[in-house]
Amino acid sequence: MNKMGLDVAVIGATGAVGEVFMRVAIERNFPVRNLRLLASSRSAGKQIKYGGELLTVRETNEQSLEGVDLVFCSASSEVSRIWGPWCRDREIIMIDDGSAFRMDDDVPLVIPEVNGDDLDTHNWIISIPNCTTTPLVMALDAMRQVSSIKRVIVATYQAVSGTGAAAVEELISQNISLSQGIDVSTPESYPVQIAQNVLPHVDDFDEDGFTKEELKMRNETRKILHHDSLPFAATCVRVPVFYGHSEVVHVEFSSEISLDDLGSALSSQDGLVYDDDQTHYVTPLEAADSDETFVSRLRLDPSVENGVVFWCVSDNLRKGAATNAIQIAESLLERGILSGS
Numbered sequence: 001m002n003k004m005g006l007d008v009a010v011i012g013a014t015g016a017v018g019e020v021f022m023r024v025a026i027e028r029n030f031p032v033r034n035l036r037l038l039a040s041s042r043s044a045g046k047q048i049k050y051g052g053e054l055l056t057v058r059e060t061n062e063q064s065l066e067g068v069d070l071v072f073c074s075a076s077s078e079v080s081r082i083w084g085p086w087c088r089d090r091e092i093i094m095i096d097d098g099s100a101f102r103m104d105d106d107v108p109l110v111i112p113e114v115n116g117d118d119l120d121t122h123n124w125i126i127s128i129p130n131c132t133t134t135p136l137v138m139a140l141d142a143m144r145q146v147s148s149i150k151r152v153i154v155a156t157y158q159a160v161s162g163t164g165a166a167a168v169e170e171l172i173s174q175n176i177s178l179s180q181g182i183d184v185s186t187p188e189s190y191p192v193q194i195a196q197n198v199l200p201h202v203d204d205f206d207e208d209g210f211t212k213e214e215l216k217m218r219n220e221t222r223k224i225l226h227h228d229s230l231p232f233a234a235t236c237v238r239v240p241v242f243y244g245h246s247e248v249v250h251v252e253f254s255s256e257i258s259l260d261d262l263g264s265a266l267s268s269q270d271g272l273v274y275d276d277d278q279t280h281y282v283t284p285l286e287a288a289d290s291d292e293t294f295v296s297r298l299r300l301d302p303s304v305e306n307g308v309v310f311w312c313v314s315d316n317l318r319k320g321a322a323t324n325a326i327q328i329a330e331s332l333l334e335r336g337i338l339s340g341s
């Protein structure tokens, strides 16, 4: 830890995102002076290594949060709704990984490469987008430099780590059972077995037949791109992959486009890697542990005017969560909104 820097609390330090958060903070040399690892009372007393130091997890409460400069919250909406207003009342910035505040008018929803300027109007709580929204919007933001976007249709292939650490354990245990010819025990993370299966069901169903995940993708994309009426439809699918969310994206533009122009725009986008070899593609296994969003298989869609289709992959725990959260904090430091001592 640094002598100079920020006193930082991580709520949800024992979770899937929390664990990656600490790895990314060390890799990026994020200026942490003191780190408080917080979780529920179940985890109080657990020890977790941060760099060379062994830190003890504490229960999240007023005492364990008192005096911090910055809070990263990666637990659940219920937890965010308790500690978000608590931080705001004390003028402490909370960067929240969950969906509790994402659509609030006074909460910036930020991907620094796309809409970092929205941070300037923060009201102490800042949200990061859903882990499927971030890679999609990075690609759309690059492409809209070529022509304005008329319509987006997306299908996702989402890893189980997007559900959290317990779902990763469940897929491991189902894989072991199946390899030994044993029946899979009653599923807990999903309505049915996820091993050797594909579920067109991420989060709860809404009354109009879409799932909440699909609506989150639509609403968050509109908010980040400042395009409130963007025609958008998503189908979100859970697949038995451990890490990395993939997406097939269909985009229609308002004027004629060329693959060369779109490819140049994608290549110019910070944090995005575009592969123009039509026969090559990036898989979630290759994208895992990487901070980049990978776009490949960009081709014209002959079924519509001015349309393209592409394949997009990124690590849901890194750019989809932890890395984006730390990049937001770095941007707050650069903008002078946040300062360490």
Ligand SMILES: NC(=O)c1ccc[n+]([C@@H]2O[C@H](COP(=O)([O-])OP(=O)(O)OC[C@H]3O[C@@H](n4cnc5c(N)ncnc54)[C@H](OP(=O)(O)O)[C@@H]3O)[C@@H](O)[C@H]2O)c1
Residues within 6 Å of the ligand: 011, 012, 013, 014, 015, 016, 017, 018, 038, 039, 040, 041, 042, 043, 044, 060, 073, 074, 075, 076, 077, 079, 097, 098, 099, 129, 130, 131, 161, 162, 163, 164, 165, 166, 316, 317, 320, 321
């Ligand atoms: N996984 C992803 O790819 C991803 C991506 C973007 C955003 N997110 C969001 O990030 C958040 C965490 O996701 P995750 O995948 O890391 O979940 P997870 O693996 O299930 O971890 C949940 C964490 O929340 C803590 N927690 C539970 N109840 C708590 C309480 N009452 N007070 C304080 N901490 C509590 C847990 O601590 P205990 O160990 O003590 O239970 C654990 O550290 C969710 O809001 C999720 O929507 C996740």
